[in-house]
Amino acid sequence: MVRGLEVLRDRRPRLAEEALARKHSAIIIRRVTTLVTGAFGCxxxxxxxxxxxxxxxxxxxxxxxxxxxxxxxAGPDVGDRVTFVRGDIAERDALVKVVGDHGVHRIIHLAAWQVPLCRQDPSRGALINVVGTANVFEAARAHPGQIRRVVYVSSAGVFGPPHLYPAGPLADDAPPRPATHYGVYKVANEETARIYWEEHRIPSSGFRPLSVYGPGRDFGVTAAPTLAMKAAVLGRPFQIPYGGRTDLIFVEVRGRCRRSAARRGGRRVRRRARLQPARRGRRDRRRRQADPRGVARRQRPHLAQRGADPVRGSARRRALSA
Incomplete structure (x- = not known):
């Protein structure tokens, strides 16, 4: 009997090590990998x-x-903590390979040309912004059951000038009337996301930010407020090339919105920001059964009326659903 107790004591350290190894193994298995396209941008x-x-x-x-x-x-040591893959968003096979090789579970798609570049070269802009987004969804479709959610960025540029709309805040179903190639491409991306949900059940969240400011925001039409702040700190003159009233959102808040949408996929998070994501998934179906008209109009507007806004864009409610 004593001998049995001694054997048990001898095995305790090894059993503890095995239990710890199993725990770590389980943690590794459950780890979620996120692919971020356009990772070198702001x-x-x-x-x-x-x-x-x-x-x-x-x-x-x-x-x-x-x-x-x-x-x-992110810090000078970011290269030691991040896996870098250099590739072209316009190459579908490259994205499919990255998703498969690295076991990606979530995609945050940010790669895009801004308004000035799209104006200079509309063909290349469409290739990057529209075809590139379709390639992201194709990469998700190529790995059934692996990708939990695609988060992509749209833009308030899907709307046209104020004189095209009634006075006051835009309604949820305000029709898109983009005034630039960039805005047209974003409308196409929203519809692309809708089709991939309807035909392939790939969940996605799209965001329509207005004006983003903060460190690293040094290019694009709406980068002027950030450049003006930098000029003020340096004691240099700077003129913002447009005027009027607008909403600004700090870049870190916007980044948190993306991460929250990628992680939660259905929960609601509130921020003071004009960001309205399009949520598609099983929760939408359950809500639509309980309130078919209201939710179809707000969450899945294409079910309510043709040409309706595919993303919940409301200037009256500054709520971020993630």
């Missing part, structure tokens, strides 16, 4: 920073080869 860098702060190991996909902005925002 929003992408802030998203990467947030993922690292949450102790995740994101995969950064970008065509650029100089991560200076990412290092400035």
């Amino acid at each position: 929003i992408g860098a802030w998203v990467i920073r947030g993922l690292l702060a949450a102790d995740e190991s994101p995969v950064a996909f970008d065509f650029a080869d100089d991560p200076w902005r990412l290092e400035m925002i």
Whole structure:
């Protein structure tokens, strides 16, 4: 009997080590990998920073080869904590391979050309912004059951000038009337996301930000407020090339919105921001059964009327659903 107790004592350290190993193994199996396209851009860098702060190991996909902005925002050691993949968003096979090779579960799609570049070269802009977004969804479709959610960025640029709409805040179902190629591409992306949900049941969340400001925001039409702030700090003159009243959202808040949408997929998060995501998934179906008219109009407007706004864009309710 004593001998049996001695054997048990001898085995305790080994049993504890085995239990700890099984626990760590389970943690590794449950770990979720997030692919961030356009990771070297301003929003992408802030998203990467947030993922690292949450102790995740994101995969950064970008065509650029100089991560200076990412290092400035996420830290000089970001290269040791992030998997970098250089590739073109316009190449579908490259995205399919990245998703498969790295076991990606979530995609935060931020790669896009801004308004000035789309104006200079509309064909290339459409290839990157429209075809690139379709390629992201194709990469998700190529791995059935693996991708839990695609989060993509749309824009308030899907709407036209104020004189095209009634006075006051835009209604939820205000029709898109983009005034730029960039806005047209964003409308196409929203409809692309809708079709991939209806035909392939790929859940997605789309955001329509207005004006984003903060460190790293140095390009694009709405970068002027950030450039003006920087000029003020340096004591230099700067003139914002447009006027009027607008809403601004700090870039870090926007990055948190993306991460929250990718993680939660259906829960509601509130922020003071003009960001209205399009949520598609099983929860939408349950809500539509309880309130078929209201939810169809707000969450799935294409079911309510043709040409309705596919994303819940409301200037009256500054709520972010993630």
